[in-house]
Each structure stands twice: as C-alpha cells, then as structure tokens.
Amino acid sequence: MAHTLLPSSSHRCACTTSWRTRRPRHRKLPCKISYGGESFFLAPRISLILEAFRPRVCRSVISLPSQNDDWSCGYRNVGSLLRSILGMTVKQVKPLSLQQLLEQAWRLGFDPYSAEEFSHKLAGKEGKAAHIGAAEMLVLLWYHQLDANLIEVHDTKGAGEAVFEVARTLLELWQANKSSGTCWPIVLQHDGHSRTIVGVTTAPRCDPECCVLVRDPRDKPGEIQCIPYKKLDGRQYQIVFVQGDGSQLLTEEELERKKGDLPIAAKFQDGQWTGIRRSWNFTMMTRKFERALVSDLQHQVNSPNDF
Numbered sequence: 001m002a003h004t005l006l007p008s009s010s011h012r013c014a015c016t017t018s019w020r021t022r023r024p025r026h027r028k029l030p031c032k033i034s035y036g037g038e039s040f041f042l043a044p045r046i047s048l049i050l051e052a053f054r055p056r057v058c059r060s061v062i063s064l065p066s067q068n069d070d071w072s073c074g075y076r077n078v079g080s081l082l083r084s085i086l087g088m089t090v091k092q093v094k095p096l097s098l099q100q101l102l103e104q105a106w107r108l109g110f111d112p113y114s115a116e117e118f119s120h121k122l123a124g125k126e127g128k129a130a131h132i133g134a135a136e137m138l139v140l141l142w143y144h145q146l147d148a149n150l151i152e153v154h155d156t157k158g159a160g161e162a163v164f165e166v167a168r169t170l171l172e173l174w175q176a177n178k179s180s181g182t183c184w185p186i187v188l189q190h191d192g193h194s195r196t197i198v199g200v201t202t203a204p205r206c207d208p209e210c211c212v213l214v215r216d217p218r219d220k221p222g223e224i225q226c227i228p229y230k231k232l233d234g235r236q237y238q239i240v241f242v243q244g245d246g247s248q249l250l251t252e253e254e255l256e257r258k259k260g261d262l263p264i265a266a267k268f269q270d271g272q273w274t275g276i277r278r279s280w281n282f283t284m285m286t287r288k289f290e291r292a293l294v295s296d297l298q299h300q301v302n303s304p305n306d307f
Contacts, residue, residue, distance in 0.1 A: 029053055029201060029211055034223045039064050041185075041198055046213070046224070050201060056171040057199030057213065059183045059245075062087075065196055065217040073194045074132035075099075076217045077187045078140050078240075080196060085184060085246040086144060095130065099123040102136055105143040109259040111135055134189040134238035135262055141242060142258045145249035150262060151239040154269040160232030162268045163188065164212055166239055168200045179244065187240040188214070198224060 033049060043060045061084035065076035072095050079093030091097065099122040106115035114135050122130065134150060141148035153162045166186075173181025186197040199213040211226045219225065250258070257263075266275045 053201040054203035058185050064215050067217040073217050077194050078137040105139045110139045147243040149265040152267045153237040160229040164229035167197050182241045189238040190235045
C-alpha cells in the first residue's frame with residue numbers, strides 16, 4: 001500500500017515572500033497507520049512511512065496484540081512481548097496459559113497482594129473477574145527471568161508529556177548505546193485498559209508535533225494509532241518495559257528481590273519525577289530522566305536492601 005505523507009509539488013504554495021517572513025509549512029501526521037492485515041510489526045516499514053516525522057520505534061516484533069473481547073487486553077499485550085522476546089507460541093500465551101503461569105508465580109512468592117486479591121485462583125476466569133494490570137504483567141515477565149521494570153505516572157495533568165518522554169528516552173537510550181533503555185514495545189496501562197507503545201515521533205513543525213505510536217489490541221490487525229501526547233492527559237498510567245534486548249536474564253538472587261512489594265523504577269507525582277535514589281523536576285525531563293533512570297536501574301542491582 002502506498003503512503004504519501006508529504007505534500008506533493010502541485011500542492012506547494014507559490015508564495016513570493018521572503019523565507020524570513022514565510023510561515024512554516026506543517027506536515028500532517030495521520031491519525032492511524034495501516035499497513036495490511038499482518039499481526040507482526042515491521043519497524044523499517046513504519047520508519048519509512050513516518051520518515052518525515054523523525055520516528056523512534058522499537059525493533060520488529062512477530063506479534064502485535066489483538067483482542068476480540070472486552071477483558072483480555074492485559075494478557076494480549078504481555079503475551080505479545082513474550083512471543084517476540086522468547087519466541088513463545090500462540091498457545092503458550094493464550095489467557096488460560098498465562099493465568100496458570102501467574103498462579104505458579106504466586107506460589108513462588110511473587111506479588112502476594114495480587115495473589116490475595118484473586119484469592120490465589122485465576123485460571124479459567126473470564127470477563128471482569130479475569131482483568132489483569134501492570135502488576136500481573138510484571139510478574140509474568142519476571143517469571144520468565146526478564147528484567148522488567150515499572151514506571152508510574154500519578155499526575156493526570158502533564159501525564160501525556162510524561163508518557164511521551166519516558167517512551168522516547170527508553171528507545172533513544174537503546175539506540176545510543178545498546179546497554180540501557182529498551183528495544184521492545186512498551187506496555188501502557190491505565191484504569192480499565194492497556195495498550196502497547198511501539199514508538200514516538202519527534203519532528204518539529206509537524207501537525208501535531210510529537211505523537212506516541214500506539215497499538216490498541218481492539219483495533220484492526222496491522223493498525224497503529226498516532227496519538228498527540230497531550231491527548232493522553234487526564235489519566236494515571238503505569239508503564240511496563242523490559243530492560244535492554246531481553247538477552248540478559250535475571251539471576252536467582254535478583255528474582256528473590258522481586259518478591260514481595262513491587263519495586264518502582266520511577267514515579268511522576270506532584271509535578272516531579274522521583275526515583276529510588278534521586279528526584280528531578282518535570283522541566284528538562286528527558287536528560288534528567290535519562291540520567292536518573294540509568295542510575296536507578298543500576299542501583300536496583302547493586303543495593304538490594306533499599307527495597
């Protein structure tokens with residue numbers, strides 16, 4: 001399918017004024033991108049389609065989440081990650097299979113609060129009684145020894161910018177040095193639903209200027225939303241991501257430290273970012289978030305007693 005995102009020469013303004021007085025021409029970003037009926041995500045294709053908008057996208061994955069009900073979004077999003085990182089089969093990431101894995105993880109001591117909330121019994125449930133959120137997704141990723149982390153956005157004002165900066169920073173960190181950040185999709189949880197972030201756009205003089213590229217499991221296969229970050233305001237969010245490329249698995253000692261209360265890598269509340277060791281202002285967020293995130297993730301490994 002052909003995609004034309006830049007104005008053709010026939011639509012360019014034949015303005016004779018000086019470039020110093022000419023108003024900048026804004027390039028229009030589509031609300032949605034559809035590149036066929038595939039369930040997988042091809043990063044080079046999306047980067048090419050959005051080339052004019054300076055995209056930062058995750059690596060190609062074999063599975064984008066899809067659901068045909070109103071309750072399985074959490075299973076679909078985390079299942080998509082597990083399929084892409086570990087090569088798990090469709091059968092292995094079905095809701096029932098993931099429910100059984102969660103029960104096994106609870107028996108090992110992961111997330112006792114959620115275990116108590118579900119009365120230690122989840123397998124076979126459907127509908128509202130089967131809803132899972134960021135905590136359960138973290139546990140499933142830890143159960144497979146993946147270095148997953150949780151970031152919380154408590155403020156509803158400025159929440160969209162916070163989500164955008166987190167996604168951009170994580171993806172740019174990976175692209176810069178391949179040792180921090182993430183190269184995988186990022187799960188975005190809010191009250192009642194979860195979606196998957198596959199990238200962001202960062203180009204100036206575009207309409208809108210900065211967007212979060214989101215896969216909603218309820219959308220058609222192969223469809224990705226381009227959401228202006230300000231439209232994400234008004235909600236609280238939890239962000240789940242897998243550190244690095246997932247190749248460095250957690251040790252038994254590190255897994256033991258994940259049991260009990262859920263550790264939070266960073267939190268945005270009262271207009272400020274706070275981490276395990278340091279806090280920083282909401283302004284100039286990207287650089288400060290980058291330094292603090294790297295420091296805090298290293299601190300989790302080096303100072304287990306802080307939890």
